[in-house]
Amino acid sequence: MDADWSRWRQEIFGDPYLVWHDGPDFSAMLAAARYDPAHVARMLRAGLDAGDSLAAQAFAQLAEEGLAPADTVDLLRRAAVPADGELLIRIAEALYVLTADPSWSGHIVRVLRDGDSEFVRLDAAIALANFPPSPALVTALAEAVNDTAYLVRYHSATTLIKYAGGMSRFGDGPALFAKITSEDPAQWRLAADELAAHVR
DSSP states (O other): OOHHHHHHHHHHHOOHHHHHHHOOOOHHHHHHHHHOHHHHHHHHHHHHHTTOHHHHHHHHHHHHTTOOOTTHHHHHHHHHTTOOHHHHHHHHHHHHHHHOOGGGHHHHHHHHHHOSSHHHHHHHHHHGGGSOOOHHHHHHHHHHTTOSSHHHHHHHHHHHHHHHTOGGGSSOHHHHHHHHHSSOHHHHHHHHHHHHHHHO
C-alpha cells in the first residue's frame, strides 16, 4: 500500500482495526477537504490506486457534502474496471451517490454471484438494500437466498424483505426464516420463491 496514503489514512481515520470494527468517521476528512481539497483528493486517489475500499467510501462522503472533485466520476469509473470484491462494492456505491444511476448495482450483483468469500457476498447483499428494487436485483437476491453460506442467505432475504416493504408483508416470518436456516436446499428455494413473489 502507498506509504503516503497509509500515513494519511492513519492520521485522518485512526487505527485501521477500529475503522474496520466500528466503521469510518469521516468528520476529520471532511474538515481537511474544506481546508485543502487538492491534498485530500490527491490522498484519496492514492488510496484508490492502492485498492483501499475506504478511499471509495470517502469519495462518496465528499459527494454527499458537495465536496467531490470534478473528475471523481471518471476516476471511479476507471477504478471499477479492474476492481472486485469489497473495493468494487464501495466504488459502485460511491458512483450511485454521485450519479443517482441505479445501474451501478450491477457491479455489486457480480460480487454477490461470483465473490469467493462468503463475507464479501454478504456485504454485497447488504449493499443492495440501498438501491431501488428492480427485476434484475430481485432475481439476483433470490438466487443468493440459495447460497450455501447461511449469512449470505440471511442478508439476501433481509434485503428482499426491505424491498417488499417490511416483515409485516409476510404471513409467517418464523416459518420463512426456518426455511432459510434449514440445511435442506429445497427449503432455501421455497424461501427464495416466497420472498421474490412479495416484491414482484
